[in-house]
Amino acid sequence: MTTCPSKGDLYAFIEGNQKPEDNERIRMHLNSCDACRKNIHDLQLVQTVLLHRKRPTPSKALLNAYQDNLAYEFRSVTTIDRLKETIKTVYTFVFDSRPLSVRIAKAVALLVVGILIGRLIFQPIHRPTLDPSKPSIVLLSMTPADIKFMTDFCTQSEIWLLAIVNMPKTEETDPSDLQFNREIAQRLLLKTSIIGDKIQHIQNEQPYSKFFNRVEQLLLEAANASDDRIQEVSENIKQTIKSSALLYETQHVREMFETLSKGT
Amino acid sequence: MIGQDSRLIREAKAGNKRAFGKLVKKYEKKILFLSYDLCGNYEDAKDVAQDVFIKSFEKLSQFEERSEFLTWLYRITVNMAIDFHRQQKRSRHRFVNDDLSHAQKSLKEIEILNPSKTMLEELEQRDQIEHVLKKLSLNQRTATVLKYFHHKTTKEIADIMGCQETTVRNHIFRALGNLKKHLENLA
Numbered sequence: 132m133t134t135c136p137s138k139g140d141l142y143a144f145i146e147g148n149q150k151p152e153d154n155e156r157i158r159m160h161l162n163s164c165d166a167c168r169k170n171i172h173d174l175q176l177v178q179t180v181l182l183h184r185k186r187p188t189p190s191k192a193l194l195n196a197y198q199d200n201l202a203y204e205f206r207s208v209t210t211i212d213r214l215k216e217t218i219k220t221v222y223t224f225v226f227d228s229r230p231l232s233v234r235i236a237k238a239v240a241l242l243v244v245g246i247l248i249g250r251l252i253f254q255p256i257h258r259p260t261l262d263p264s265k266p267s268i269v270l271l272s273m274t275p276a277d278i279k280f281m282t283d284f285c286t287q288s289e290i291w292l293l294a295i296v297n298m299p300k301t302e303e304t305d306p307s308d309l310q311f312n313r314e315i316a317q318r319l320l321l322k323t324s325i326i327g328d329k330i331q332h333i334q335n336e337q338p339y340s341k342f343f344n345r346v347e348q349l350l351l352e353a354a355n356a357s358d359d360r361i362q363e364v365s366e367n368i369k370q371t372i373k374s375s376a377l378l379y380e381t382q383h384v385r386e387m388f389e390t391l392s393k394g395t
Numbered sequence: 396m397i398g399q400d401s402r403l404i405r406e407a408k409a410g411n412k413r414a415f416g417k418l419v420k421k422y423e424k425k426i427l428f429l430s431y432d433l434c435g436n437y438e439d440a441k442d443v444a445q446d447v448f449i450k451s452f453e454k455l456s457q458f459e460e461r462s463e464f465l466t467w468l469y470r471i472t473v474n475m476a477i478d479f480h481r482q483q484k485r486s487r488h489r490f491v492n493d494d495l496s497h498a499q500k501s502l503k504e505i506e507i508l509n510p511s512k513t514m515l516e517e518l519e520q521r522d523q524i525e526h527v528l529k530k531l532s533l534n535q536r537t538a539t540v541l542k543y544f545h546h547k548t549t550k551e552i553a554d555i556m557g558c559q560e561t562t563v564r565n566h567i568f569r570a571l572g573n574l575k576k577h578l579e580n581l582a
Binding site: 138139141142143146173174176177178180181182184186187189190193194196197198200201202204205206 | 412413415416419420423427428431432437438440441444445448449452524525539543544549561564565567568571572574575578
């Protein structure tokens with residue numbers, strides 16, 4: 132009889148992890164060794180018991196609680212959830228206080244903070260000091276031809292600004308539309324030089340001169356945009372118009388010149 | 396499947412809790428069952444499994460996707476179960492009737508599970524193997540549970556337990572020997 136294999140070898144034999152020659156050696160040994168045969172038999176018996184073990188199922192209540200907890204923990208947090216959470220926190224902060232005076236003080240403090248934040252967020256848009264119903268004496272002395280010229284210029288500028296502001300998103304913009312807007316800007320730019328040459332008094336009149344300078348600046352940028360940068364430049368102009376009151380001002384100046392032309 | 400896991404993991408790493416929620420849904424039962432196999436009762440297993448998912452979300456940035464996501468979750472579960480047993484040991488010094496409370500939990504579970512069978516019958520049937528499993532050392536138990544109840548290969552078990560394959564074989568071999576002795580004693 133050969134020497135008994137180690138316990139590790141016996142286990143590897145059961146698992147089938149041995150080399151073929153080692154397997155054969157152990158098989159030969161088992162034919163002649165009752166102790167090892169019993170050992171292997173016992174180990175296989177335990178393995179069978181383990182493989183046939185049925186894990187008890189968890190109770191429905193426990194499984195539900197477990198799954199619900201996890202679903203809650205890893206839910207997607209929406210803006211509404213955050214808002215609800217904030218409201219809940221504020222509510223707890225104010226109304227969980229014991230004495231009424233503290234509750235009132237907290238509510239007042241919150242109100243003040245709310246108003247301050249609100250004022251910061253909703254700052255009134257700066258309106259220009261242009262008043263179409265009260266044109267200055269300098270403007271009143273303009274000739275009817277000049278007034279008509281200015282009315283047309285303001286109307287066209289307003290249409291151009293609106294076209295830029297209402298331009299679709301970058302990826303949806305038609306290049307021919309951009310080029311058309313650029314052509315309009317070039318034509319309007321020519322008119323601004325006429326304003327500069329012929330209507331000198333407007334250039335000296337505040338706040339109209341500021342307004343015309345801003346329009347001229349935008350027209351200059353649009354008119355000089357190269358084909359490869361036209362998209363980017365148009366987008367910048369769009370943002371400038373949106374963030375300022377330029378469209379509103381243009382409308383007012385046009386109305387003022389329309390009133391003047393009616394007067395003449 | 397693995398590709399889908401990778402996509403969800405990428406999204407979860409970017410902070411998308413919902414994507415991680417989908418992974419949780421997929422593996423929650425497997426982790427609960429492994430926790431049960433390591434802790435011995437569902438009440439504690441539930442707590443351990445929940446902590447596994449919370450911890451794995453916190454540590455997700457450290458998961459380098461060199462192994463499967465489930466293997467990584469198994470590794471965390473094994474570590475959490477070890478922590479749980481350490482805490483149990485400490486609290487056992489404080490609470491004398493710890494075993495009693497466990498027995499009560501066990502009875503409660505059976506009662507909810509199957510009220511038609513007599514409790515004693517049920518306990519006899521299922522608790523024999525559960526009982527002897529509890530007598531194994533934690534390493535032997537972990538290796539055995541992963542091998543025979545979760546059908547992992549020796550290499551995978553070594554990866555989960557962070558040890559050599561030969562060590563895993565030793566743990567399982569010793570566990571089988573110990574189980575044999577304990578089962579003989581019970582018989």
